[in-house]
Amino acid sequence: MTEFASPDVRPDTDKGAQVARDDRAHVFHSWSAQAQIAPLPIAGASGSYFWDFEGKRYLDFSSQLVNVNIGYQHPKLVAAIQEAAARQCTIAPSFADESRSEAARMIAERAPGDLDKVFFTNGGAEATENAMRMARIHTGRHKILTTYRSYHGATSGSILATGEPRRWGSEPGAPGFVHFWGPYPFRSAFHSTSPEQECERALQHLRDTIMVEGPQTIAAIMLETVVGTNGILVPPDGYLAGVRELCDEHGILWIADEVMAGFGRCGEWFAVDHWGLAPDLICFAKGVNSGYVPLGGVVMSARVAATFDDRPYPGGLTYSGHPLACASAVASMRIFEEEGILEHVRKMADTVIGPRLEEIRAKHPSVGEVRGLGVFWALDLVKDTTTNEALVSYNASGEAAKPMAELMAACKAEGLWPMTHFNRLHVVPPCTTTAEELAEGLDVLDRALDVADAHVTA
Template sequence: MTDTLTGLAGASEEQVRRDDRAHVFHSWSAQGLIDPLPIASAEGSYFTDYNGNRYLDFSSQLVNVNIGYQHPKLVAAIQEQAARLTTVSPAFANDARSEAARLIAEIAPGDLNMVFFTNGGAEANENALRMARLHTGRHKVLAAYRSYHGATAGAIALTGDPRRWPSEPGMPGVVRYWGPYPYRSAFHATSEAEESERALQHLRDVIMVEGPQTVAAVILETVVGTNGILVPPPGYLQGVREICDEFGIVMIADEVMAGFGRCGEWFAVDHWGVTPDLITFAKGVNSGYVPLGGVVISDRIAATFSERPYPGGLTYSGHPLACASAVASIEIFREEGIVEHARALGEEVIGPELRALAERHPSVGDVRGLGVFWALELVRDRDTREPLVPFNAAGADAAPMNEFAAACKQRGLWPFTHFNRTHVVPPCTTTADEVREGIAILDEALAVADRHTTAG
């Protein structure tokens, strides 16, 4: 084992690249058309390749490294737990698991007092859906078109974006609805108030024609993530809560991406003072140092399974290494004021700086976000709002965004791009100066996007 570990530490870029191409089957990729960049190390808000090129990470990997890379206290917590107890079945009680659940329930809103642990966000959404169906005795679930809920069988069926298409037909009972998106309103709204009112009426109408007595749950990303950083307008989440209460429907808030400081709150729902019935989480709970996700459960739904067995489980549910890292992460968030820092970054640095970018670049159509969760929507024409690249663009159609992303990387910034948007989602621990450094690079790279506009 010592030789193997030494070999890993001393592997060359050539060896890593060769073995990756020969043996690693990558997600969401045509295997013969990719050449993944080998990463040698990371620290704070930066990662470094084998040639010594250092990148400021404006993607937080997959919007999950909220606490930054290699936080020493978090690494130490995993090491200490590994030395004491590496694994134990979910059937036993364990101090790391119990404490992680207690801390998560403590920061969750309302009466969400119990936690079912999973290995990630997709499994969290799968189990939340199962809980809602069993609790209500109903089978339908309403899910938005602009959404992503995971890639397992049920979660991909809930997903609204094109990643769902190759897996269809999927799980029955999923009904689509349009969520609010003021910049590209499906409801021809002219204000946020209209958008909220009309989106709620649309949701109510969908429930009416589907039959309220058949609908188990409405699932939504509190702030839509990969599909646009869509911040709900004032009143929308409160309205969804009221509709769910009226018809006995379970409200599921998918906070896999939006939770744990990303939106400047422990959970994004806190920004609007709304308490769902179930919250799903993963990513930022321990920044992906060890795979972990889960469902935070209200007392009412937990009571359904007080004397009735819950028919679900995972070998690694509440894994001690993962739970120990979650405990340490929450403690670090509190000690270092990371939630407050994330909120301040959004209000005082990211928001103002991105709005200033929009003034300078005709390719920026819209700026939106909260905390450390922001998007620039890029367009060819500000007046018509024609996207810089088409919906689900590929090949030559995607060239303008690919050129923009390449310009960022050449300057030492790793961006998060999706369709016609670039998201500004660095770790929540990123300093104000580091954010300004990254936005200065965006400023330069947007000149590439500007060339594809009617003004360019």
């Protein structure tokens, strides 16, 4: 794989202070109480690292928002964007554009089944928003079923489809969104005692939900193929196949939200490839070009696309299929193939991340479970090893969330930037992270977890 430039980490405290002052004065940050945050000014990044204006370097185990799959400042990807900018910076989506056409073709060639048409968006939320609109028009139905442990974006429809607490502030909203419990063997809502039983009971719960909601009213079931922010929940074998069967039985579309799980994160182009299945629509963003330029989209099956052969699709975006974004996606996919990044991800999962996390789990009583695929892992932390009570309560904040805050601080103190959500510590580095870098970061996690162990009560 490409060697990234060695970090040029030089302190510039005056500039860092100016960045912080301007941010505080003028930037309104998402998901935040503005007076209670102090965003870290970032001076630069390369490969799997970024650094601040004080000269402190961090190994990124969060990939920012689990999107910098190809690593920071990949020289080939930067060059491709520069070349595209010199050729053509922008053109409206009503025209045929070289980069847009090539990106769509390459994405379709890598998508499963007959998913062969691509509608481009600027990001993941717009992708799920448009996928739901397509499903409703295609079926003539209005309900969308999603799980409680999910995040699908923050636009008006996608936030209502979201199951986790970030939805609450946008309610009440448009009708037609129904939530149900997906499989989670470690914290089973169905009192299961095995993955097989969890699969069977979760599918029966979904079948019952479809029954009482009325299958004739349901346009789509939208699932994160592997649940991301809400737990890195890898579905038990047979679950997604069962969802496919239920959808086919009732004329419901299956939307796979792969905004986070796709494009290498799980070691495949699309996470559904792990189970050999084809949804009706796939939503993508993040890893398609690692956020170098905003891009997302929906890949749709032939029968969904045919709905709009002679009927205009009632949706569009000024920057749909932006040439620079599409050029970066083309370059990224080529780099993934030329450098064997998918193979690298699978090798790192099998030989480094998986084995080392199991060692960590065996050593630390606070680690109740380890789960994941590719470079998409989570440690489910507990404070009671007998009951598996979560280290911090659901949606904890303030003093109640202190154990996780202490754990994050311990990681950052040693130069590791972690990702946490509720009681979970996620391990989601760039797909290009080397075995040596992974070992470095996992060693830091190992030491930092002593902080979480101190909160274990039984």
